[in-house]
Each structure stands twice: as C-alpha cells, then as structure tokens.
Amino acid sequence: MSDAAxxxxxxxxxxxxxxGVLLSHxxxxxxxxxxxxxxxxxxxxxxxDTFVMCADLTAVDYLTFPGRTLPDGIVAERFELVVNxxxxxxxxxxxxxxxxxxxxxxxxxxxDMYPGTEAMEREVYDMFGITFTDHPDLTRIxxxxxxxxxxxxxxxxxxxxxxxxxxxxxxxxxAK
Amino acid sequence: MTIEPDVHDIVATIREGNEAEQGLKPxxxxxxxxxxxxxxxxxRMSEAEAAKLGDLPVDPSEDxxxxxxxxxxxxxxxxxxxxxxxxxxxxxxxxxPIIGYLHxxxxxxxxxxxxxxxxxxxxxxxxLSPLNNELVFSMATEQLLGITDEIPERAVWMRMxxxxxxxxxxxxxxxxxxGMDLGAVGMMIYGWREREQVLRFFQKVTGLRMNHNFIxxxxxxADLPAGWRDDVLHLLEMIPPRLxxxxxxMTGQPIWRDRLQGVGVITQExxxxxxxxxxxxxxxxxxxxxxxxxxxxxxDQMEFDVIVGSYGDAxxxxxxxxxxxxxxxxxxxxxxxxxxxxxYRIQNKKVTPPPRARIDESMEALIHHFKIFTEGFKVPExxxxxxxxxxxxxxxxxxxxxxxxxxxxxxxxxxxxxxxxCLPHMMRGGLVADAVAVISSVDPVLGEVDR
Numbered sequence: 001m002s003d004a005a006x007x008x009x010x011x012x013x014x015x016x017x018x019x020g021v022l023l024s025h026x027x028x029x030x031x032x033x034x035x036x037x038x039x040x041x042x043x044x045x046x047x048x049d050t051f052v053m054c055a056d057l058t059a060v061d062y063l064t065f066p067g068r069t070l071p072d073g074i075v076a077e078r079f080e081l082v083v084n085x086x087x088x089x090x091x092x093x094x095x096x097x098x099x100x101x102x103x104x105x106x107x108x109x110x111x112d113m114y115p116g117t118e119a120m121e122r123e124v125y126d127m128f129g130i131t132f133t134d135h136p137d138l139t140r141i142x143x144x145x146x147x148x149x150x151x152x153x154x155x156x157x158x159x160x161x162x163x164x165x166x167x168x169x170x171x172x173x174x175a176k
Numbered sequence: 177m178t179i180e181p182d183v184h185d186i187v188a189t190i191r192e193g194n195e196a197e198q199g200l201k202p203x204x205x206x207x208x209x210x211x212x213x214x215x216x217x218x219x220r221m222s223e224a225e226a227a228k229l230g231d232l233p234v235d236p237s238e239d240x241x242x243x244x245x246x247x248x249x250x251x252x253x254x255x256x257x258x259x260x261x262x263x264x265x266x267x268x269x270x271x272x273p274i275i276g277y278l279h280x281x282x283x284x285x286x287x288x289x290x291x292x293x294x295x296x297x298x299x300x301x302x303x304l305s306p307l308n309n310e311l312v313f314s315m316a317t318e319q320l321l322g323i324t325d326e327i328p329e330r331a332v333w334m335r336m337x338x339x340x341x342x343x344x345x346x347x348x349x350x351x352x353x354x355g356m357d358l359g360a361v362g363m364m365i366y367g368w369r370e371r372e373q374v375l376r377f378f379q380k381v382t383g384l385r386m387n388h389n390f391i392x393x394x395x396x397x398a399d400l401p402a403g404w405r406d407d408v409l410h411l412l413e414m415i416p417p418r419l420x421x422x423x424x425x426m427t428g429q430p431i432w433r434d435r436l437q438g439v440g441v442i443t444q445e446x447x448x449x450x451x452x453x454x455x456x457x458x459x460x461x462x463x464x465x466x467x468x469x470x471x472x473x474x475x476d477q478m479e480f481d482v483i484v485g486s487y488g489d490a491x492x493x494x495x496x497x498x499x500x501x502x503x504x505x506x507x508x509x510x511x512x513x514x515x516x517x518x519x520y521r522i523q524n525k526k527v528t529p530p531p532r533a534r535i536d537e538s539m540e541a542l543i544h545h546f547k548i549f550t551e552g553f554k555v556p557e558x559x560x561x562x563x564x565x566x567x568x569x570x571x572x573x574x575x576x577x578x579x580x581x582x583x584x585x586x587x588x589x590x591x592x593x594x595x596x597x598c599l600p601h602m603m604r605g606g607l608v609a610d611a612v613a614v615i616s617s618v619d620p621v622l623g624e625v626d627r
Contacts, residue, residue: 027319027560052448055563056572056589065578069557082574084561084589088448088462091469095561116451119597127283142276142626151284152585158284 015071019045024071031095033074039081039098040108046085047113051094054114056084059100059124063154078102079130083110100130109135127152241269248277252357252612255622257596261603261611268611271603273596278626286586290552291317294586295389298573301588302624303386304349307342307378308566309588309624310391311335315472316562316573317393320555321527328519331395336473337408337511338381338391339564340504344415345374346567347497347504350619351422354494357616358435363425370418377407394528395521408512412505419501427495436491440602440614443488450601451594454569455500456618459485459492466565477514478507490602490610490617497619500567526553552581561589568592568619590624 016023021042022033034042060080062068070076077099085094100107109132110117121132122141129150132138140147149156241264247253256277262270286297298313299306318324352367375385380401382388390397426432442452444460457464465482467475483499485492521528529548530541557579563572569591578584595618602614 026558027322029561054451055453055570056561056574056587058574058587058589060559060576060585062584065584068578082559082561082587084563084572084574088464088469093470093561093563114451115449116594116597119593123593140276142279144276151281158281158288 015073022071022073026095029093029095031097033071033097033099036098036100036107039096040110043083043085043096043110043113046094046096050087050089051085051092052088053086054083054110054117054120055086055093056082057110057117057120057124058082059128059130059152061128061152061154075099079105079128081107081124081130105129106131106133108133111135126150129153246611248274253615254353254620257615257620257622257625259599259611259615261608263608266607266609268603268606268608271600271611273599275593275596275622275625278622280627282627283585283587287583290581291393291555291583292548292552294583295392296387298586298588299387299389300623301590301627302566302568302571302592302621304346304621305342305567306387307338307391308564308571310389311339312562312564312566312571312573312588313575313586314391314393315564316560316575317555319560319562320558320575320577321393322556323394323522323524323527326522326524327395328522329516330399330518331520331522332473333511333515334396334400334520335391336475336478337508337515338378338396339473340507340511341374341377341408341411343567344411344501344504344508345371345378347501348374348415350497350567351426353619354616355426357612358432360426360432363422366418366421366425370415373411373414377404377411380404380407392521394524395519397521399520405512408508412508415501416505419498422498427498433491435610435613436489436494436617438487438489438491439606439610440490440493440617441488442598442602446601447488447598450597452569452598453591454565454567454595455493455496456569456595456598458483458496460488461486466563466570470563472562472564474514478510480507490613493617493619497567554579554581555583563589566591568621568624569595571624588624588627590627592618592620592622592625593627596620596625 018032019042021038024031024033032042060082061078062076062080063078066076068076079100079102081098081100083096085096087093098107105128107130109121111121111134118136119141121135122138124130125132125138126140126142127150139145143151241262243260243262245258246261247258248256253259258274258277260272260274261268282297282301286294289297294313294317295310298309301309315324318327348367348371350367352364352371355361355363355367378388379385381404382390382397442456442460444462447457447460447462453464461484463482463484466472467480468482480503483496483503485496525544529545530538534541535545555577557577559574559576561572561574563570570589571591572589574585574587574589575583576585598618599614602618603611606614
C-alpha cells in the first residue's frame, strides 16, 4: 500500500496472469479478473496460497458507467462483484473482481471457503439483487423482508430532498 | 447441567494460584511495567477446560427448547441489535443476530455527496470512532487522487494523534459499557467520565464531541488550537492512574473473572474463517494489527506492542482493550515528541479551498472557493480499497470513481458488521447471562453494522 501513488494500470507487453486469470494493478493494488466460471477455482487457489481471510465482499452496479477501464479480454457487464482477500502470513492483500451480467445476476457463494462471507453476500443480495447459489440463508439482511427493489442499484430512486446549489440540475426538478 | 461445577472447580484453582510460575503476584510486589504485561495474560484456565464450557448439552428434544427475541430494544444489545435465541432452560443452543434496524442507506447517500462532503457521512457510521472512519475515507480518496505522498507531515501526525486518542476514547467507552452489562454499574460512570475528557479535547480541536468531519481528503480541517499540547499531556497524566483503578475494580476481582473467563470462547480458525478482526482476532493469539502489519501514516516509526490473548474468551478481549489504551498512550507520547510544524493540509489548489483571507482580496480565490464547495473536486477514474485499524478491527473503504466529483460507489467494510457473525459461535452452549457478556465483549457499534 505504500506505493499507493503509482498512477493507473501498469501495462506490460504480455498480459500478466495469476492462476491463469488476468492480473492488473489499480493504484498499486493487485486485482484479479476471473470470469464467473473461473471465480470459485481462483478463490480456492488463493485460499490455498495463504489468503485465509476474506476481508470484504461487495458489489458495484456499473449501469451508468459502462465505459470503465478493464484489462483486454474482460467484457464489462452491469454488475461487478468485488472480493478483498487477506493473507495474514504474507501480509498481503489481493482483490478479485468478477463481472456479473444483468440478464442472469447470480454467482457461486464463497460460504464453503469463507464462512464469514455469509453476511456480506446477504448484503450484496439485499442491495443489488445478485443471488449466490448454494448460499445457506439468502435472505434480506438490512432491508425489511417484504421490501421491493434493491436500493444500491443505480436505477433505484433515492427519493432525496434537493438541496440548494446542487449541480445536478436534473434532480432539481422537484415539481414532479 | 454440568457447567456450574466446572466453573467453580476452575475458579478454585485460579484462587489457589497453583499454576506454578504464572501465579499472580500481589500488586504491591509488581512494577508498573510488569503489571501492564501481566494483567490479562496470566492465571487462566487451560484451553481444554475453557473448551469444555462451550460444549453443547446432549441433544435437546424440541419441546424442551424455547425461542426468544433479545432486543432490538434491550439495553445490553448496544443499540438495536436483535438476537433470536433458542434456549433450553438457561442455556443458549442457537443464536441468530438480526440486524438492519438502523439502516439508513449511508452507502447510497455517499454516492450523492462530493468527496469533500463524504466525511460528514462516513463519520456517522462508527460513531464511537468517527475520526478513524474519516481517516479511511480520506486515505482512499487520496489514493485515487494520487496525492498520498504529498500530504504534509503535520497533517499526518495530527491524524495519528487523533486516531490514537479516538482509540482511547472508544476503548474507554467499552470499559464503561462492558462494566454496565455485567453489573459493575459504577464502572459505567467511570468509563464515561474518562471518555468525556478525551471528547472534550476533540471538541476543542474539531468543534464537536463526535461526528467531527475533521480529517478530510488532503489533510485536516484546521490546525491544532493553542495549548493543545498541555491538554494532551493532561489526558496522558490523568488516564493511566484511572486504568490502575479499573484494574482494582475489575481485572483482579473474582466476580469479574467468573463472569468473563471461559465465556464466549472463539478459536483462531473460527475467527479467521469468520473474518473477525481487531481485539476478537487478537484474543485468539493472532498478532494481527494493521498499524504494525500493513503500516499506514507513520505507524512504522512508532514503538508499540500488539496485545494478544491466548484463550479467545471475553476476558481476553476485555484485557486486550484495556492494554491497548496503555499502548495508545505510549504512541501518543511518541507523537507529541515528533509533531512537526508546518501546513496542516495539502497546498494543492485542486483539493484545498483558498484560505478565508484570500477570498477578500482575490476574485479568483472567491470563485475557486465557491466551486470547490458547490461542485467539489473531480477524482480520476479508478477503484481502490484502503484498510486501517479501527478500535473494532479492520475498517476498509472501497471507492470506485467514474471521474466525477462524487464517488460512483462508496462502500465501507465495517468491522462490527463482520464481527457480529462471531456471536452465534461464541454463545453456543453458554448461559443467557453470558450472552450479555459476549455481546459486550464483541463491542459492536450498530451504526456501522447497519450503515
């Protein structure tokens, strides 16, 4: 993390890989880009390689920002699952980013490898509507059980009160 | 019920002090330093004995058990945590934490606040260590901006000072609530009293007791006020004797030990698998502290010890927090020696608004000031995850930026959110009264659990 200021993705001649999965760097941090099919195998390999803790699991809805930078060969999808793994032995972190298509927002659970992802995956399900196959208890965790919609999706209205000096002029249309 | 005789046997062993060299010496024979090392680390039941306490009673038939709800309004649940407990008599067979009662969509809100406003949002998540929240958010923003190395020295040291004092205030509050939950009501007043002294210093520096929005991308909001050093020194003189009092009041006290030792045991494997961090992970003997293991700010220059336990029980977690206050005091002493003079925020026009005086003389400064506070500054496209050690464990901030002035996605990895997953494991086979001790020892802050 100390070399944090390193700007942008390092572009080597041949694309770097780890466990046969594309590897990139974001602000000096290592990022793996497996496909949905490679996802479990990649994480299993990382677990075997001393990454014994899953620090964080979250998702991003890239609905309104499709043109983001991704390594060649990765097709941008609407959702992206972001998993941060931690190796206590080597004091390292690695991030796994998986593209999840809008048409079929589902992905395998990591519960078998990291039981601690139970709540995090439920949160992602609750907030983004991404389902995790074989998750033991895939229910809403933060919102009420009968809630409709998934609040952190970009097409979910936030229903805010417009503020003065807002630069978001579309949001100023309070009349409706 | 086989639990009670066991406890008494073990306690009797502890009282007799026949654990050979590890016996507790009388307080009068100890130097302060020895005491500091010894407190919480000696005279404990063996791991096998502690594990025996966690054993489930043999298969309960269903009509003998009862499911009750504890919380969300129960005072010992630290806010609005609700636990569904399956009980057989007084024994907890299963436990399921149910959260979300304090969910206010802060991550969604964060997507609509500029990076400069974002601090006001994240600071309200873990309201007991607001400065650490602000710090991790600011550090993530700075990494995206690529200005991490340009933050002025004084700002870095001020951040460390505030972060450590915040750790002290948070742990002092833990002392208070832990005491209250276990019936040491006097302790509640004492812990609160000391914490208030620290908050008074925060008020002097930031203007507010909590929710400061003081650490901002690019540095801190203002310089330290006149006389700050005396105030800190006063705190550093005042708190250690009070910690000694806590030792007398709680650490060495038989009832306190009875209530905490062997309660809420968690193993190393469980803690790591569940992603637990902070005092919970350290109580199992894993010396993992991001301040030492993945140093940020100038923690690599600090000399301090990572306090670990050996049994993973509630007493370890109590003792770790108590001694972490002492370690923080050590760190603050070193910060006081090292505090440089100079700028307290980056002199980068892009991030920092012009000083008030400039606005009176320069039209450009006025425009610039207005633009920064209305539109905010743009942050280059990218994504970053930054983690620091908060009093409760690893607090992480994941920001994905689309190049605009607001985060495209702002996610906070809240330590309490992950840590409360340990509750079912810790409570299994324990008593209802111990459930209160277990919740307390995890020290969750529901503000960041639900966000």
